[in-house]
Structure formats: structure tokens, C-alpha cells
Amino acid sequence: MGEKVIEGKSIFIKTEKENRKRYKFTRTLPLHLMILPGLILVLIYSYGPMLGLVIAFQKFIPAKGVSGSLWVGLENFRYVLELPGAIQVLWNTLWLSFLKIIFNLAVPLTVSILLNEVRKEAFKRGVQTLIYMPHFLSWVILGGVLIDILSTNHGLVNDFLGILGIEPIYFLGDNNWFRTVLVSTDVWKEFGFNTVVYIAALTGINPALYEAAVVDGANRWKQTLHVTLPGIAPIIILLSVLSLGNVLNAGFDQVFNLYSPQVYESGDIIDTFVYRIGLLEAQYGVATAVGLFKSIVSLILISISYFLAYRFAKYRIF
Numbered sequence: 001m002g003e004k005v006i007e008g009k010s011i012f013i014k015t016e017k018e019n020r021k022r023y024k025f026t027r028t029l030p031l032h033l034m035i036l037p038g039l040i041l042v043l044i045y046s047y048g049p050m051l052g053l054v055i056a057f058q059k060f061i062p063a064k065g066v067s068g069s070l071w072v073g074l075e076n077f078r079y080v081l082e083l084p085g086a087i088q089v090l091w092n093t094l095w096l097s098f099l100k101i102i103f104n105l106a107v108p109l110t111v112s113i114l115l116n117e118v119r120k121e122a123f124k125r126g127v128q129t130l131i132y133m134p135h136f137l138s139w140v141i142l143g144g145v146l147i148d149i150l151s152t153n154h155g156l157v158n159d160f161l162g163i164l165g166i167e168p169i170y171f172l173g174d175n176n177w178f179r180t181v182l183v184s185t186d187v188w189k190e191f192g193f194n195t196v197v198y199i200a201a202l203t204g205i206n207p208a209l210y211e212a213a214v215v216d217g218a219n220r221w222k223q224t225l226h227v228t229l230p231g232i233a234p235i236i237i238l239l240s241v242l243s244l245g246n247v248l249n250a251g252f253d254q255v256f257n258l259y260s261p262q263v264y265e266s267g268d269i270i271d272t273f274v275y276r277i278g279l280l281e282a283q284y285g286v287a288t289a290v291g292l293f294k295s296i297v298s299l300i301l302i303s304i305s306y307f308l309a310y311r312f313a314k315y316r317i318f
Contacts, residue, residue, distance in 0.1 A: 056289040069285075076289035085268065093269040096250040099183045101243045107187050108194035109236065113224060115195070116202045128199070131192035143257030146185060147172065172258055175266040182267060186254060197239070198232060205231035237312045244305035248294050270294050 056076055058069040080086055118124045149156045150171040158168040171177045205228065213223045252271035259267040270290060278287025
């Protein structure tokens with residue numbers, strides 16, 4: 001009798017688990033169907049083109065196709081490394097990316113803390129709107145605006161420098177200035193978006209902590225140092241480690257719309273290098289080899305960044 005009861009109980013538990021799984025599947029099915037169109041687009045436009053990576057190991061000729069082109073193995077990679085400007089392009093990409101990551105973390109953090117101290121909500125919301133607007137403009141539009149503003153021929157900045165008795169500066173054609181222009185304009189465009197993220201994190205800090213700090217005699221600086229920064233530390237760490245995945249993305253749209261042959265030495269990055277080799281010089285195999293190298297390194301960096309995000313900020317995608 002005891003065995004029958006146990007057997008019946010196990011059958012009941014098994015049936016209950018199956019019912020729960022069936023209910024969970026039925027409940028989440030509409031959500032999976034909503035994801036399906038986006039998943040199909042990702043498969044077609046993101047994973048489908050990966051079949052063409054074989055071009056990186058061929059001397060690809062469009063007329064012969066993938067099957068008819070000569071297989072050269074790692075020759076394309078060797079050719080790229082032997083190019084005179086290859087190392088400079090890699091250095092430009094890493095240095096520009098590093099500067100953009102640092103300033104795109106520091107400037108929004110500083111502005112968000114300052115805005116958090118503002119008590120007039122109307123002024124606070126107005127400033128947030130103004131600094132957020134450039135994020136929605138494309139670099140095609142901003143590139144044209146910046147070219148006019150920084151032009152040596154009656155550009156707004158150089159006209160002002162002329163009033164001060166300073167000679168005109170060729171910002172977009174001088175290697176000493178071009179990186180500064182790239183980093184500063186990128187920060188100006190994007191820091192409003194990142195500021196919103198930090199302000200949202202600041203609203204989650206318990207006001208009682210500030211009251212306790214005031215009772216202990218802490219001034220504004222001490223409150224910021226011992227309450228504000230520790231309160232948003234997880235967000236700072238999260239954004240910092242996730243930015244590692246963009247080390248090799250120095251901003252193709254921005255550089256492409258602002259650079260010229262005069263500033264290849266300081267502004268040419270991997271993406272623009274691939275564009276010139278692949279589309280302008282029609283060296284498809286070489287361009288694919290460079291793109292494949294970048295993708296592999298980026299994948300490694302993204303994997304490391306997500307591991308660090310989970311390790312220090314408990315952030316998980318799934």
C-alpha cells in the first residue's frame with residue numbers, strides 16, 4: 001500500500017510540473033512571437049553575411065565569386081600588417097577610443113552630480129533637454145555644422161580668435177588639433193544621454209543618508225564623496241566595463257564626416273581604413289581580413305566586459 005501511495009504521489013508531482021511548464025510556455029508564447037520578426041532580421045542581416053568571411057582568406061574577384069576566387073590563406077592578414085600605415089591606424093583607433101571612453105564617463109558624471117544639486121526643477125529639466133538634444137542628430141548633420149563653425153574662412157570660432165588677435169587654426173586639417181576636435185565633439189554630442197543615466201541612478205539614493213551626513217557635519221563636498229559616489233558606484237562600474245567592448249569602435253560616422261587626407265596620421269581609424277581599402281580600392285579580401293580581425297578582438301573584449309560587469313556590478317544579460 002505504501003509503495004502505491006508513493007508512486008501515486010510521484011505521478012501527481014510529475015503532472016504538476018508538466019502543467020506548470022505548459023502554463024509558462026502558453027503565457028510566454030506571445031512574447032516569443034513578438035521577438036520573432038526581430039530575430040529573423042538579425043539572422044538575415046547580422047549572421048547571414050558572416051558566410052562571406054571566407055573572402056578574408058581569398059584573393060576575391062567579384063566576377064569569379066567565392067567559389068572561383070583563389071585561396072590565399074593568411075596572405076591578406078600578412079599584407080595588412082606590412083602596410084606602412086597599419087600600425088598607426090591601430091594606434092589611432094585605440095587612443096581615440098580610450099579618450100572617448102574616459103571623457104564620456106567623467107563629463108556626464110560631473111554634470112549629473114551638479115544638476116542633482118539644483119533645486120529649481122524647471123531649470124534642471126531645461127538644461128537636461130538642451131544637453132540631450134545633440135544625441136538625436138546624426139553626424140552627417142553635425143559634420144556639416146562643425147565644418148562651417150571651425151572653418152578658417154569666416155568660421156565662427158576662428159572669427160572669434162581673430163578678434164582676440166590669434167591666428168586662424170585649421171582644426172580639421174591640422175594633426176595637432178584633429179584628435180582634440182574628435183574627442184570634444186563626441187563628448188558634446190553624447191554626454192547628455194549618459195547624464196540621464198546617472199541622474200536616474202542618483203534618484204535611487206536614500207535621502208536619509210544625506211540627512212544623516214548633515215547631522216554628522218558633512219558639507220556638500222563630503223556628501224558627494226561619501227554618499228553620492230558610493231550610491232551610484234554600481235552604475236559607474238557597469239558603464240565603465242561595458243564600454244570596453246567599444247575599444248575598437250572609435251566612431252566611423254564622426255571620423256568619416258570630418259576627416260581628410262591631411263589628417264590621416266592622427267584621425268584614420270580601422271573602420272575608415274577598411275572603407276578605403278574595400279570600397280575605394282576594391283581590395284575586398286584585404287578589407288574583410290581587417291574587419292574579421294577587428295570583430296574577433298571586439299568579441300573578446302565584449303566577453304571580458306560582460307564578465308567584469310557581472311563580477312563587480314552583478315549585471316547579467318540573461
